[in-house]
Amino acid sequence: MLALQLLINGLVTGCALGVVSVSFGLIYATTKLFHVAHAGVYTLAGYLAWSLVRQGVPDIVSLLIAMVASAAVGAAIQGVLYAELERRRATHLVVLIASLGMLAVMQNIIAAVYTPNILQFPLPWSSRMIGIGNVRLTWTQVLTVVLCLGAFAGIMWFSHRTILGKQIRAVASNPFLAEITRLRPQRVYVTVMAIGSAAAALPGVLVPLDLGLQPYGGVTPLLTATIAMIAGGIGSIGGSFLLAVGIAVLQNLSLLIMPGEWSIGVTFGIFVVFMLFRPTGLFTRR
Amino acid sequence: MDFLYSYIALAEVYVLLGLSTNLLVGIAGIFTVSQAAVFGVGAYIVAYCLMHEIVGFVPALLLASACCVVLNVLVTLPSLRVSGDYFVVTSFGIQLMATAIFINWTGGTGGANGLPGIPPPDLFGFPLESNELLVLLTTAGTGFGCLAFWLIMRAPFGRLLRAIREDELAVAAAGKGVLRAKVSAAALAGAFAGSAGGLYATFLSFVDPSSFDLDASILLLTMVVVGGARTLPGSILGPFLLLALPQALAFIDIPTSIAASARQLIYGLLLIAFMLFRPQGLAGEKL
């Protein structure tokens, strides 16, 4: 049944998108920065893993290295670029532009080194299918759901149960207060960027296993993820994830009635609806 | 000589387009990456009108400007009412959607192959076919744009926008409508971008989606950032410099396969460098 298959595909993509959304949301809620370069980190992780796999590094290790490297890159962007801009008392607009510049730099270095063509992971196991009832899933899809749900659960647990997670939420809700009670916001920002970037690396590697790598392929997922974050309610980790899954499902189901090139229209349409009727999102804390 | 005319005319079109970005980003402080999309809408409208002989160049240009004004208002009004960051998402969405439409709506935009063979512009029936006349046209159009920009900057509206950029809350407390001013700025920016698009289409006689994508919007931002925000000299310097960049790069032996990425990489580096070390650009005021 086509609709069921599309639904399942949507759930899988949604889990990946959900992690992007949650990771972006973590950064946005804490630093208040619309970190556009996040799409660059997402893309970089995939290419890094690809290079490692091609060199014979075992798959899991490649993934882990990609996540650690992404954490480092994210932390560096915050610690070197954003922190320096804040030191120079840059306006919000200036930081946004710098972030966009960083995105352009990352995407185009990748395009220059790896060519703009689509690259595939040389992993035969990734496209082998298993059948569950009427539905067929690739091993990649199964792995995506398992790992991304795990990452989501991990971030939820971290945010609500660990001291560091609570500190981060404190800084997010009141950086001034955090500053005067000896929680150093800059330290927290670097930590959050590291965690968020590592998290985004996960779908950054898993999604291209099926779809292939493309240097400019990070912007559309990021856009969809930010829409999910807004629709879910900024600050609501569960809300972002849920909405990401919802949007992905709707995108996939829309293939029943319209060609795939227009799926961005579905996403944007959902955004417009929220913008007009519920701009604060579904699950905003009051 | 032909080459020089091309460079000048193209740079002038980008000056006009850059005024639109400068108005939004530099003066009103609104981050936008969708100016290339609006540019494209203006270009495709004029191209379509001329190719199907619906109206002459001047009415087509006015139509394109009007449509772009409406487009910008529809896009900014609901999203700016919520917040600036909301508009960032909207802007990205509009840009990506526009590219999707430009590439896939083969009936209207010719799809990925674009629209070749756009007729030359005419001034109420009198065709402008020589390079000299075309450059005269772009110079006139850009001249009008610069005059309008200058008048705005000197008028109370310009002062209001500068105040909004500094402190919206204080402006609201002073009794002035902030959203209305921002949307007006966006509407005006639409007129600039739409007319620039129309001039672009007739000058090049060919348009395709690659001139109106996210990379193009990034180039526009780079022009404003490098040239400088909020000043007329900055708006003129930016496009002339950035459009000379590909020629300068030609002296370095860069393989054509990575030429495009190299250019975009440089734009990204310029954005970062200027934001860190010279936010006022070469001839502008601090962003």
Added chain:
Amino acid sequence: MTPAYLQAQGLEVAFGGLRALQDCSFTVDKGRITCLVGPNGAGKTTIFNAITGFLKPQEGSVSFKGRVLDGLKPQDIVAAGIARSFQNLRLFQDLTALDNVLVALPNMAGEDPLGAIFRPLHAARALKQRRDEGREILAHVGLADKADIFVRNLSYGEQKLLTIARLLATGAELLLLDEPASGLSAGALEAVMVLLRRLQSEGKTLLVVEHNTRVVQKIADDVLFLHQGHLMAQGTPERIISDPALAEIYFGGAI
């Protein structure tokens, strides 16, 4: 019975778990200088935000000259006749003193793009007139010779006077001043107090948040004592200041 000039009734404002205003009710009479006092965190600025539309209270309402202000945007409330200043000034640093005043002048020609582009001469003529208006307002607060100086080059005392000038430019009859005298030297303090009294004699009504008891004693006709988001006491300055229980809260209390 005529409605009170400014009336706040049952205002409730909460930020997350913090209740900034709890069942806050008070009135302000026309033509008087009313001072709003209370310890830090009592909710004074929150009241200003609620009155002027920067905040939407969860409960309660505010009415001015009998007209309910609930849900109005800040610029509409200014048009209705109430203007407020900010504790942290919020002046436009990159503009001159005169420009700061001009931004606040209502009905300015050329403040929309069409007017700016298509009627530049008309706007320029009208602008000359408005500039003269602006200079008069600056002279009124004692800043006549600072009109063309950029705000970042003004002294703190001059900046404080400029915030008052900006309020006057709006033409509002009820002025909400958030600590107009704080951080000023003795001479500047005196100038501000004289100015406030003069504004009152010109028909303005003032609601002033003030910490300095000497200032309160000198200028207030009425004092509203706020504590923990609730109006605790209301009366003449002498009565409020001499009340030991209130002094305990104000000076001896926490924060």
